[in-house]
Amino acid sequence: MKYALFLGCKIPYYIEQYDSSTRALFDLFDMDWVDIKFNCCGYPIRNLNFESYILSAARNMALAERKQVDILTPCKCCYGSFKHAQFYLQNYKELKDKVNEILKKENLMWNNHSKVKHILTVLHDEIGIQRLRTKIKNRLKTLKVAVHYGCHALRPSHITHFDNPLNPSIFEHLIEITEAPLINWSKKLECCGHPIWGKNDKLSLDLMQKKIDDAIQAGADVLCTACSYCQIQFDDIQIQQLSPAQTQLDTVLVTQLLGLSMGIEEMQLGIHKNKTNAKKIYDYVN
Amino acid sequence: MIFTISLYLSLGICILGLLYRLVSWFTLNTQLRGTHYGWVDRIKDASKAVIGSIFSVKCVNIIKTFIIEVVLQLHIIKNDPFRWIAHICIFLGFTLLLFMHAMEDIVSTALFSGYYSTVNPYLCLRNIFGLMTIVGIIMVVGRRYIQKKPLLKTNSRDTFAIVLLAIIFISGFLLEAVKIFSEPVFDQMVNDYGDPSATEDVEALKAYWATEFHVVFSDFNTSNISNEILETGKDVHIGSCADCHSKPTWAFISFPISKALSPAAPLLNKIRMDTWLWYIHFLACFIGLAYLPFSKFLHIVTAPLSLLIRSVADPKPENTANSETRRAIELDACTHCGTCSLNCSVAPVYQILNIPEILPSEKLSATKAIIKNQHDTEIINPDFQIASYVCTSCYRCTQVCSSGINLQDMWLTTKRSLHEKGIKDPYTVCRTTLVQKPDEKHLIPIDYHKVYRRIQDRFAYQYFHLTLRPETFTYCIQCQTCTNACPVMASAANNPNELLVSPQQIMNLMRMRLLHIAIRSPLVWDCLTCYKCQECCPQRIPITDIFYELKQLSVDLTFFDKANTNRLG
Numbered sequence: 001m002k003y004a005l006f007l008g009c010k011i012p013y014y015i016e017q018y019d020s021s022t023r024a025l026f027d028l029f030d031m032d033w034v035d036i037k038f039n040c041c042g043y044p045i046r047n048l049n050f051e052s053y054i055l056s057a058a059r060n061m062a063l064a065e066r067k068q069v070d071i072l073t074p075c076k077c078c079y080g081s082f083k084h085a086q087f088y089l090q091n092y093k094e095l096k097d098k099v100n101e102i103l104k105k106e107n108l109m110w111n112n113h114s115k116v117k118h119i120l121t122v123l124h125d126e127i128g129i130q131r132l133r134t135k136i137k138n139r140l141k142t143l144k145v146a147v148h149y150g151c152h153a154l155r156p157s158h159i160t161h162f163d164n165p166l167n168p169s170i171f172e173h174l175i176e177i178t179e180a181p182l183i184n185w186s187k188k189l190e191c192c193g194h195p196i197w198g199k200n201d202k203l204s205l206d207l208m209q210k211k212i213d214d215a216i217q218a219g220a221d222v223l224c225t226a227c228s229y230c231q232i233q234f235d236d237i238q239i240q241q242l243s244p245a246q247t248q249l250d251t252v253l254v255t256q257l258l259g260l261s262m263g264i265e266e267m268q269l270g271i272h273k274n275k276t277n278a279k280k281i282y283d284y285v286n
Numbered sequence: 287m288i289f290t291i292s293l294y295l296s297l298g299i300c301i302l303g304l305l306y307r308l309v310s311w312f313t314l315n316t317q318l319r320g321t322h323y324g325w326v327d328r329i330k331d332a333s334k335a336v337i338g339s340i341f342s343v344k345c346v347n348i349i350k351t352f353i354i355e356v357v358l359q360l361h362i363i364k365n366d367p368f369r370w371i372a373h374i375c376i377f378l379g380f381t382l383l384l385f386m387h388a389m390e391d392i393v394s395t396a397l398f399s400g401y402y403s404t405v406n407p408y409l410c411l412r413n414i415f416g417l418m419t420i421v422g423i424i425m426v427v428g429r430r431y432i433q434k435k436p437l438l439k440t441n442s443r444d445t446f447a448i449v450l451l452a453i454i455f456i457s458g459f460l461l462e463a464v465k466i467f468s469e470p471v472f473d474q475m476v477n478d479y480g481d482p483s484a485t486e487d488v489e490a491l492k493a494y495w496a497t498e499f500h501v502v503f504s505d506f507n508t509s510n511i512s513n514e515i516l517e518t519g520k521d522v523h524i525g526s527c528a529d530c531h532s533k534p535t536w537a538f539i540s541f542p543i544s545k546a547l548s549p550a551a552p553l554l555n556k557i558r559m560d561t562w563l564w565y566i567h568f569l570a571c572f573i574g575l576a577y578l579p580f581s582k583f584l585h586i587v588t589a590p591l592s593l594l595i596r597s598v599a600d601p602k603p604e605n606t607a608n609s610e611t612r613r614a615i616e617l618d619a620c621t622h623c624g625t626c627s628l629n630c631s632v633a634p635v636y637q638i639l640n641i642p643e644i645l646p647s648e649k650l651s652a653t654k655a656i657i658k659n660q661h662d663t664e665i666i667n668p669d670f671q672i673a674s675y676v677c678t679s680c681y682r683c684t685q686v687c688s689s690g691i692n693l694q695d696m697w698l699t700t701k702r703s704l705h706e707k708g709i710k711d712p713y714t715v716c717r718t719t720l721v722q723k724p725d726e727k728h729l730i731p732i733d734y735h736k737v738y739r740r741i742q743d744r745f746a747y748q749y750f751h752l753t754l755r756p757e758t759f760t761y762c763i764q765c766q767t768c769t770n771a772c773p774v775m776a777s778a779a780n781n782p783n784e785l786l787v788s789p790q791q792i793m794n795l796m797r798m799r800l801l802h803i804a805i806r807s808p809l810v811w812d813c814l815t816c817y818k819c820q821e822c823c824p825q826r827i828p829i830t831d832i833f834y835e836l837k838q839l840s841v842d843l844t845f846f847d848k849a850n851t852n853r854l855g
Contacts, residue, residue, distance in 0.1 A: 190773055199714060
């Protein structure tokens, strides 16, 4: 297996544990990482300027194309951003030509030869549940997990091609191998509220709070995310904004949860680096 | 006389300049806002930190950093091996020449008993060091002026520094070359160290030096020198000159230059070209010395300092007195090498919007200018405002900075201060002008024809057509599925004070060609881009994408339309 890991802008500074735990997890399955100096996926600038967004996304894909490798991203917003850009570039020749004209200055070219995949898809479809299961060392039989899908990978489904947008299941399949019971919660597919953070904080917090309430009501011990922005929202911002007494739901990354059950060391998982009390999942190991 | 005066003058300016810098490190308000730490606190905390670092295990870091990053500069190799070779050439060549040659009276004479600038190995070493520097300068010129990477900015300060260095080194080699064949210098040496009245000996020595040391004499024909005279000349040479003079061929750069110039030697000797070149050489050096505290040359002090601070400082610092002092030092440590800009995550945004401040190297210069201008809000132009918020705080520039500047902390501090000053991000500015102040005074007039014309010029005009092309929204059947799916609508439903225009209503506004009203709907600006509406729409209307376009369109009209005077909103 050979991929270029696309971390995006948030992971290197704010959630470096997502980087180290992802690498450690895939190392168990002989991943051959190709190092590429990517730039921003374009998602943050998409609100402001369309061309900047498309060029940012296209340049990354062109960089991967030059090394003849596919992109794997652990962030759903990056994933969605790439898929949208692919859609526009594929369907509008004029846009593609203009972008390639700019990329040509760096001897780059976007020809849609590199695929972009989200970490969950690669774990589920390429490594496969069977192979993942062979590495399980610790079981988390009592930890009730609420999986958090994130919007930008799921929708719009005809562009993202991630999973069934109304009833997705790959995340659950992945968590099931740790034997942790999954909870069913009605707001599973709702937005975490982060896209509007810094623009309308009240709304952002309201949406987060509703999700937290819903997950707790359904009996969740921990929320499991697979996206940089969702993680920041439920981890950093929950701690920043809600008083400790109000902090109700601890958050863990999918790579940390799977890594723990596969016996990866804490040094690489970095669970202690999560702002919420994710460390408690160690108590559930049996 | 001129030498001594200019030396002390430039040294004086240099020392005063360095003092000025030192004072600014403890007094400069780097937070872009009213409150900051006073100099007493800053000196107290800085001393504490310095002592605390030196007398603890951290001193291992300091020593390690000094060897690896300050002397060997190995951290540069990782990002740009070419730049490392160029810089190490200039660094070693320049430093060694500074100590061995420029400060020969203080350093070389004291360290090496037989030191004369004209004997080996010093004669040859000087050429080696000079060659290294020249090679480095050529590589730098190639990188900046020939290769011309689009993200690498070169300003007048860079050019001046390179030109000054080039003048110093080229004039040095030329001076040495001209001195090799200089008759006046020969005569002077005979006056100083020999007996000019012993005419025969002097003639013999002339013959010997003309053939062996390549001096060009105006009244001397080298073709008919007898071996006898040469032998006599050699004896005189051994007696008076040999101790201090190695063969000029050892100056393997200057000698070929000298040979090339020798046809013009009589003229150059006559006008005393050596004196002129000597003036150019030392004056250029002294200009460099005086200019040092005010130029990028200051990095020879500040870059090592910044690297050493990084080795002991917290990478994610709290806003303390020390972090403020560190920022002030770092503002002076930037060498404008452009590594940050070449690695910037949002560089493609710069390629489209063409706002130089988006690139970290340029943003740092702008930040410095704003800080030096005592945080005058007037000077914070919209370009700086946009650039500050376009930055995604990805940490890349901090990781690659050759001077060890914590740029991440710099940008986060600037952003925080701008926010406090009410200089908001472009999204919020548009939202405020369009939604929260919907009175006529603040309305951005949206002229359909103007919008169409502008869109025709843009390469993404096909997509702005989403909002202007009727077929994207005409098929809306007003079924309210989008409204029922929208989490923002659900959130507002609990709060009767917030009455939102629903997505389905916005589609209706679009159908009625009321784009200028649609663009003012709070929902457009509160949209999470979760795509639930779009996913659920039975008519496959790209609702979220239309919202994206409405936002992009208003940002475009507010900020990127240079004709719009109301750019700050």
